[in-house]
Amino acid sequence: MSHDENRPTNRLAAETSPYLLQHRHNPVDWYPWGEEAFEKARAEGKPVFLSVGYSACHWCHVMERESFEDEAIARLMNEYFVNVKVDREERPDVDQIYMSAVQALSGHGGWPMSVFLTPDARPFWGGTYFPPKDSRGMPGFPRVLTSIHEAWTNRRDSIMASAGELTNQLDSMGRVPESEGELSAELLDNAARQLARAFEPRHGGFGSAPKFPHPMDLRVLLREHARTGDAHALHMVRHTLGKMARGGIYDHLGGGFARYSTDDEWLVPHFEKMLYDNALLASTYVEAYQLTGDPEYARVAREIFDYVLGRMTDPEGGFYSTEDADSEGEEGKYYVWTLDEIREVLGPDRADTFAQAYDVTERGNWEGKTILNLPRPLEEAAASLGRDPGDLRRELDEERAELLEARGRRVPPGKDTKILASWNGLMIAALADGAHALADDRYLDAAEKAAGFILDRMRAEDGRLLHSFKDGRARFNAYLDDYANLADGLTRLYEATGRPRWIEAAMRMAEVMIGQFSDAEGGGFYYTSADHEALIARTKDAYDNATPSGNAMAATALARLAGLIGLSELDHHARRAVQSVRLVLEKAPTAAGQSLIALDFLLGEVREIAVVGGEDDAERVDVLRRIRSRFLPHAVVAPTPASEEDREEAERMVPLLQDRPTREGRTTIYVCEGFSCREPVLAEGLDEALGGSGSGGS
Structure with a gap:
């Protein structure tokens, strides 16, 4: 949102968050979250108004424009309250606690979140968006x-009493009752059955509008199919991924997925793009490609990665957080087209073919404009046009490139350029897994550069991780998902490169997770560290949200690390983390996809694959690519690094590499399973050693 830079500023002008900076010229006397605001509230006997949002949030912009920019409303806020503004992406700990309060108070949540607190930070009333005047059954702000x-x-007195009760309730929320039941494959099968009941057979996905992609659930179903051969599990994934990739939720020109679809058909997105959605969906499309060999999944994954590398990557290597839904004050304006605009770029004849393929009409499909989408698979569109599918694809590829160039001359959406350790960890993992599967070294280079940036620029003097980086400053103690996601990303980066720096850093992340976040009594992990700022509750996130739960990602990362380095303590903590949410896996598995992914790994017979490079490094890389072309959800890969100077250190840190000579000076593969290893093989024996051949192996 644009402001007159000559207007007075409030305290938010000293912040780095783009979301907070958007409010720096408001007439509201905003404070950032901190002791100063609560000291003022206590001294003046005022309640605190807490407003939480994020920069890509459309209705956050609307409430700012309607209410926080209004002088009369600001006077009421400043007279009656101490006003605190929080970026949920910088302070997910604060957001998590008070979102639970709003949901308990009102039965629903969302952003902007509006909560009223006592001077000691206990919530007593809250909601989300409020209009400036009474309307549509909502009270005006x-x-x-x-x-x-x-x-x-x-x-x-009544308010203080109810605030105390709600705070006690919040302290107990997120603590799942202990379950002594067995961690068995029946939990995975039950989850698949529940997902099948929630599956929407016409357009794919789960549930009705607004429809979210659910990448963790799709990855659970891929594992169910690989484990049991369940054909319907694979159908649900394939149907959903196909419909999403052809829908308007996908950016057919620039790549990448929007946040969610406002309808059942994946046509009309909420146009904001989030790094985490695209990281998780890229991983899902890569895994679907590994399992099925379908080149369409590879194409979508490549386009997501290319979008992130082209538009969401900082020159220093970190990945930006979000792109807004709005440009020039209008949601979606950057992305939609009229038929006349298409004709102006492509000319009338080519525009006609493109329009028939991509659903472009005079009337449009959304507010008089067109959101590009493919109502029919390309082969069907080619048949109806009497065209060869290959020729049509090449023609449409050229036309999309021309339209992308034309779109680039429009005013782009705002971008939140802060770099978050947790979301970067997800993208590092996706790129590391995708690089070999898609045979593109650019993705591996980008993953390594991002990992190096975080380790070099986003740690405190004591080596502890920091959560957010913006304008040259790393800030905020890292949360559980920062450590867990980064540990997982670094582990996968080691598996793709063999470089000891990444496995060593992953082990450091694991040490801090266990030392600072683990619950010694109940098992699992708290969201904040033991030495974190004291809030009104210390919570655990047992449930996935838009991102995987931190507890589940901790289990995932520790289990994978344990498979690589053979440290039983890591496996112990991973199992306790999954055991701590066993009741959720049993009763609400559709809310715990990442925990189910961790469970699938823990229950599977882990296959340990050592790849010992020989004299020709190109052969080592080729072997890694052939391994990564397969869907191997229970395998860990330990490659020797390319450089001789790193090899000794890698062998010291990863026991799987110790005493593994090459044969004939060539890249040699050792496959171990169930505490025994087979005879080592050379590249030509790889397929037989892994079972089957090519993409689609499990």
Whole structure:
């Protein structure tokens, strides 16, 4: 949102968050989250108004424009409250606690989140977006402010009592009752059955509008198919991935997925693009490609990665957080087209073919404009046009490139350029897995550069990880998902490169997770570290949200590390983390996809694959690519590094590489399973050693 830079600023002008900086010229006397605000509230006997949002949030921009920029509303806020503004992406710990409060109070949540707190930070009333005047059955924000002030003035004792009760409730939320039941494959089968019940057979996906991609659930189904041969599990994945990739939720010109679809058909997206969605979906499409060999999945994964490398990568290597839904004050304006605009770029004849393929009409399919989508698979479109599918694909590829160039001359959406360790960890993992599967070294280079950036620029003097980087400053103690996601990304980066730096850093992340976040009594992991700022509750996130739960990612990372380096303590903590949410896996498996992925790995017979490079490094890389062309959800890969100076260190850190000579000076593969190893093989014996051949192996 643009502001007159000559207007006075509030305290948010000293922040780095783009979301907070968007509010620096508001007439509201905003404070960032911190002791200064609560000291003022206690001294003046005022409640705190806490507003939480993020930069790509459309309705956050609307509420700012309608209410926080309004002088009269700002006067009420400043007179009656101490006002605190929080970026949920910088302070997910604060967001997590108070979102639980809003959901308990109102039955729903979302952003912008609006919560009223006592001066000691206990919530007593809250909601989400409020209009500036009473409308559509919602009270106007001035009415809300006045009513809360009157209640605080006249019924404070009652408010304090209810705030205390709610705080006690929050402290117990997220603590899943212990379950002593066995961690068995029946939990995985039950999850597949529950997902089948939630599956929407016409357009794919789960549930109804608004429809979210659910990448963790799709990856659970891929593993169910690989483990049991369940054909319907694979059908659900294939149907969903195909429909999503042809829908308007996908950017057919620039690559990448929007946040979610507002309808059942994947046509009309909420146009914001998030790094984490694209990381998780890229991983899903890569795995689907490994399992099926379908080149369409490889194409989508490549286009996601190319979008991230082209638009979401900082020159120093880290990955940016989000692109807004809005440009020039309008949601989706950057992405939609009219038929006349298409004709102006492509000319009338080519435009006609493109329009028939991509659903472009005079009327449009959304507010008089067209969101590009492929209602039919390309082969069907080619048949209806009387065209050869290959020729049509090449023609459409050229036309999409021309339209992308033309779109690039438009005013782009705003971009949140802060770099978050947790979301970067997800993208590092996706790129590391995708690089060999898609045979593109650019993706591996990008993953290594991002990992190096985080390790070099996003750690405190004591070596501990920091959560967020913006404008040359790394800030905020890292949370569980920062450590867990990065540990997983670094582990997968080691598996792709063999470089000891990455496995060593992953082990350091694991040490901090266990030392600072683990729950020695109940098992599993808290969201904040033992030495974190004291909040009104210390929570665990047992459930996946838009991103995998930190507890589940900790289990995933530790289990994989244990498979690589053979440290039983890591496996122990991974199993306890999954055991701690066993009741969720049993009763609500559709909310715990990442925990199920971790469970699948823990229950599987882990295959340990050592790749010992010989004299020709190109052969070593080729072997790694052939391994990574397969879907091997229970395999870990330990390659020797390319450089001789790193090899000794790698062998010291990864026992799987010790005493593994090459044969005939060539790249040699050792496959171990169930505490025994087979005879080593050369490249030509790889397929037989792994079972089957090519993509689609399990």
